[in-house]
Amino acid sequence: MAQVFGAAVKRREDPRLITGRGRYTEDVQLPGMLYAAILRSPHAHARLVQVDTAAAAAAPGVVAVFTGRDLAGKMGTIPTAWLPPDSDIKATAHPALAVDKVRYVGDGVAMVVAENRYAARDALDLIRVEYEVLPAVTEQEAALQPGAPLVHDDAPGNVAFRWRAGNATDEVFTQAEVVVRQRFRQQRLIPNPMEPRAAVADYNASTGELTLWLTSQNPHIHRLLLAGILGLPEHKLRVVAVDVGGGFGAKIACYPDEALVGFAAMQLGRPVKWSEDRREHFLATTHGRDMVLDVELAGRRDGTITAIRVRNTANLGAYLSTAAPGVPTILFGLIVPGPYQIPYAAVEVTGVFTHTTPTDAYRGAGRPEATYLLERMVDLFARTIGQDPVAVRRKNLIPADAFPYHTAMGLQYDSGNYQQALDKALAMAGYADFREEQARLRQQGRYLGVGVTTYVEICGLGPSQVAGAVGFQGGLWESATVRVHPTGKVTVFTGTSPHGQGEETTFAQIVAAKFGIPVEDIEIVHGDTHRIAMGWGTYGSRTTPVGGSALAVAADRVVEKARAIAAHMLEAAAEDIEFAEGQFTVKGAPGRKASFQEVALQAYLAWNLPAGMEPALEGSAFYDPVNFVYPFGTHVCIVEVLPDTGEVKLLRYIAVDDPGPVINPMIAEGQVHGGVVQGIGQALWEGAQYDDQGQLVTGTFMDYALPKAHFFPNLETAFTETPSPHNPLGVKGIGETGTIAATPTVVNAVLDALAPFGVREIDMPLTPERVWRAIQSGRDSA
Amino acid sequence: MEAGKVRVSLEVNGKAYTAEVEPRLLLVHLLRDQLGLTGTHIGCDTSQCGACTVLLDGQAVKSCTVLAVQADGGRVTTVEGLASPEGLHPVQIGFWEKHGLQCGFCTPGVIMTAVGLLQDNPRPTEEEIRTALEGVLCRCTGYQNIVRAVQYAASQMAEADERREVAAAETE
Numbered sequence A: 001m002a003q004v005f006g007a008a009v010k011r012r013e014d015p016r017l018i019t020g021r022g023r024y025t026e027d028v029q030l031p032g033m034l035y036a037a038i039l040r041s042p043h044a045h046a047r048l049v050q051v052d053t054a055a056a057a058a059a060p061g062v063v064a065v066f067t068g069r070d071l072a073g074k075m076g077t078i079p080t081a082w083l084p085p086d087s088d089i090k091a092t093a094h095p096a097l098a099v100d101k102v103r104y105v106g107d108g109v110a111m112v113v114a115e116n117r118y119a120a121r122d123a124l125d126l127i128r129v130e131y132e133v134l135p136a137v138t139e140q141e142a143a144l145q146p147g148a149p150l151v152h153d154d155a156p157g158n159v160a161f162r163w164r165a166g167n168a169t170d171e172v173f174t175q176a177e178v179v180v181r182q183r184f185r186q187q188r189l190i191p192n193p194m195e196p197r198a199a200v201a202d203y204n205a206s207t208g209e210l211t212l213w214l215t216s217q218n219p220h221i222h223r224l225l226l227a228g229i230l231g232l233p234e235h236k237l238r239v240v241a242v243d244v245g246g247g248f249g250a251k252i253a254c255y256p257d258e259a260l261v262g263f264a265a266m267q268l269g270r271p272v273k274w275s276e277d278r279r280e281h282f283l284a285t286t287h288g289r290d291m292v293l294d295v296e297l298a299g300r301r302d303g304t305i306t307a308i309r310v311r312n313t314a315n316l317g318a319y320l321s322t323a324a325p326g327v328p329t330i331l332f333g334l335i336v337p338g339p340y341q342i343p344y345a346a347v348e349v350t351g352v353f354t355h356t357t358p359t360d361a362y363r364g365a366g367r368p369e370a371t372y373l374l375e376r377m378v379d380l381f382a383r384t385i386g387q388d389p390v391a392v393r394r395k396n397l398i399p400a401d402a403f404p405y406h407t408a409m410g411l412q413y414d415s416g417n418y419q420q421a422l423d424k425a426l427a428m429a430g431y432a433d434f435r436e437e438q439a440r441l442r443q444q445g446r447y448l449g450v451g452v453t454t455y456v457e458i459c460g461l462g463p464s465q466v467a468g469a470v471g472f473q474g475g476l477w478e479s480a481t482v483r484v485h486p487t488g489k490v491t492v493f494t495g496t497s498p499h500g501q502g503e504e505t506t507f508a509q510i511v512a513a514k515f516g517i518p519v520e521d522i523e524i525v526h527g528d529t530h531r532i533a534m535g536w537g538t539y540g541s542r543t544t545p546v547g548g549s550a551l552a553v554a555a556d557r558v559v560e561k562a563r564a565i566a567a568h569m570l571e572a573a574a575e576d577i578e579f580a581e582g583q584f585t586v587k588g589a590p591g592r593k594a595s596f597q598e599v600a601l602q603a604y605l606a607w608n609l610p611a612g613m614e615p616a617l618e619g620s621a622f623y624d625p626v627n628f629v630y631p632f633g634t635h636v637c638i639v640e641v642l643p644d645t646g647e648v649k650l651l652r653y654i655a656v657d658d659p660g661p662v663i664n665p666m667i668a669e670g671q672v673h674g675g676v677v678q679g680i681g682q683a684l685w686e687g688a689q690y691d692d693q694g695q696l697v698t699g700t701f702m703d704y705a706l707p708k709a710h711f712f713p714n715l716e717t718a719f720t721e722t723p724s725p726h727n728p729l730g731v732k733g734i735g736e737t738g739t740i741a742a743t744p745t746v747v748n749a750v751l752d753a754l755a756p757f758g759v760r761e762i763d764m765p766l767t768p769e770r771v772w773r774a775i776q777s778g779r780d781s782a
Numbered sequence B: 001m002e003a004g005k006v007r008v009s010l011e012v013n014g015k016a017y018t019a020e021v022e023p024r025l026l027l028v029h030l031l032r033d034q035l036g037l038t039g040t041h042i043g044c045d046t047s048q049c050g051a052c053t054v055l056l057d058g059q060a061v062k063s064c065t066v067l068a069v070q071a072d073g074g075r076v077t078t079v080e081g082l083a084s085p086e087g088l089h090p091v092q093i094g095f096w097e098k099h100g101l102q103c104g105f106c107t108p109g110v111i112m113t114a115v116g117l118l119q120d121n122p123r124p125t126e127e128e129i130r131t132a133l134e135g136v137l138c139r140c141t142g143y144q145n146i147v148r149a150v151q152y153a154a155s156q157m158a159e160a161d162e163r164r165e166v167a168a169a170e171t172e
């Protein structure tokens, strides 16, 4: 049989999805189903004087209307699940519907449940709300000013928490040969998976069981949190999320809306469906990034970087979303030294409440922000000391023989060959030739630039002990059950919850390789808390390193039992049994053999098993990884900037990523494509904007620019494969590398093109207007 | 008929339907909620994402921007009706072969858009494909494999046409 691990196997999830037979939450139709709609605050900050629902309740087709007061005592508030240690965090309770005050545009005020979606939406217009509008503050530094409007009375100064880590002291900077300082703004982004959030709830009063179909990246976490909020015993709540239309972090959080849908179904005894429209997604689904970063880098004239420190003022929005506090602290701070040997590093974070939509994880979550500032600083440092930015990177990269490598932030990097990825990317890009070409074209008044990013990311979040130590209120291990049926067909249950990443295929490849059976004989089950024992979901590029490793361990357990049965069948010692290509053979006697399927059948017939062995053939693992994993790579971008219009033309984009052994190159490449395009989206087009009153002025696809097909050249991708010693498959992760590397790569390329104009910084996104203005001010000061 | 409702008759994927609808009902809601054809998705409220694209009388249209009453007497093809008894449509095959989808949510609309494109322009260049995708948004794939999928479908359809022409020439 051809090698299956590492092959570009076509996706097993595709046949249903290309024929319209997927089952997304919004596709669930139940008899007698009602539709919910949520009234959202049009004000960023206001006191709720009165909410009059009488007219809405009397409207045709309306079954019920709920306000915040109706929930009191019947439903819990929405919790935060990440409390960084030593951070003095103020985890202010988030009521599912506002009671006294609304705190951002989009905050829920009332919920209507009606016979159809149109009636529900109509009735929202009949709810009369009297608001006493209060001053609002949307920007984090403004919110820290004395006298700024307070978001929560119990969070003085709007400080949600302060957190610091690292070993860099003032002395390191005062004694440095060179210090480079720069402020960066990580603009706020809006995740925008193409499937809006949705929920369908079905309550059976006679069994006390609630089934919730959810757009979820982590059904078991949702079950755990929602059981608490709804006051349901955990075993009576079933959360189902089979087909989920993308998440990018936005479907990790536990939101008020989904809890309300469950509540309504329990109250009314009929199934209830709710789905947000895109406008609601913009307002009421978590946003990402939004940090102000003050950075200092110390180094020597020879190009050695000696220290880096960062002050991060992070905008958390009006409430602390589920994982929000972990993003600007742990996920951001620990990776600040990146792939370089920097002996000193320090991070200081202030988490700030504002009257805006809560922020939380967005593809990369903390690591793109850290990588952005580091890569921008390396280029600025190179410019300051008059060296080539690639030469500076080369000088500081951790050498391949230095792994495992202990960083200034206390991490232990597993494995790497950063130079190899860099060399490969530079060769693909023709870097040396480009520099000549660039100089030549500049003579003709054409401005080309190149950006090079060398990055490392933390992923494969786990082990659980570390999760606890960093304040994550959950475990980060993963479960897998491999059930071999009597015919040798296999059902796999995974606690991860893929939603586009293709693990129905890659996980089947892992098992097919272990058992020597066709991929078609294996079915991967995910996204149903009643079928899967437990799991922590899909985010942080943990699915394959943690969930895939759980699967590998479970499959090995199956092989061991099968080997014992085969030995018994073949009347040989287990040590003498070899297993390859789906056949158990006796060493030295190739004629004596039993197939995987024959052994499976014997395991179930159980007529003649080894003494004391239980029947059946199934293996489970609850796998806690020994440590994080650290994918790395080099991305290169070549741009041309048109000085008369400020337009940035992407000429080439090269990505060389090292995710460890690649299970399916076609799928891995797809992950890189998607991530890079999202990362470039942040660099060039995407950005949320609030006005002074706290209105989101980028609240539709007309005002918030999502990348489109014709914005891009063909991306050139390649992999290097350096196994991680931290898990049995050696795999790292590939889902987030694009958003981590692409943003600084493109911005550095643009600034390289604009070097003749003396432009040092442009706030993202680098729209033509901003680029043009930067060129003009460069020209003026020249 | 219920007050305020109107009757629409239309053919969807080769089957005749009659429904009583509010005049404001969107075609996409008729397809999804009343006919149970949930393959057509809704991804926005400003006619920009294209997740809802279907063929109406052979033209690719955004069914979130068409009233059900406007489709009265019309012929609608959704992603569920694209495959023939002989198998998947070449565009569907292209998406499978070339990994043109990840989460799959945009996919039905993108596939129908591509079908519309290849009807008008059977041999599009890469640039023409990217331009034709102006009206769809995909957040997962970065579009590159969607472009490859459409190229693959175009070449398959061209080959099939050639085979048909050769066969026709031989029978003459």
Ligand code: FES
Pocket: B041, B042, B043, B044, B045, B046, B047, B048, B049, B050, B051, B052, B053, B062, B063, B064, B065
């Ligand atoms: S749902 Fe029709 S264009 Fe977005």
Ligand code: FES
Pocket: A194, A245, A246, A500, B100, B101, B102, B103, B104, B105, B106, B107, B137, B138, B139, B140, B141
């Ligand atoms: S495949 Fe997910 S939006 Fe296109």
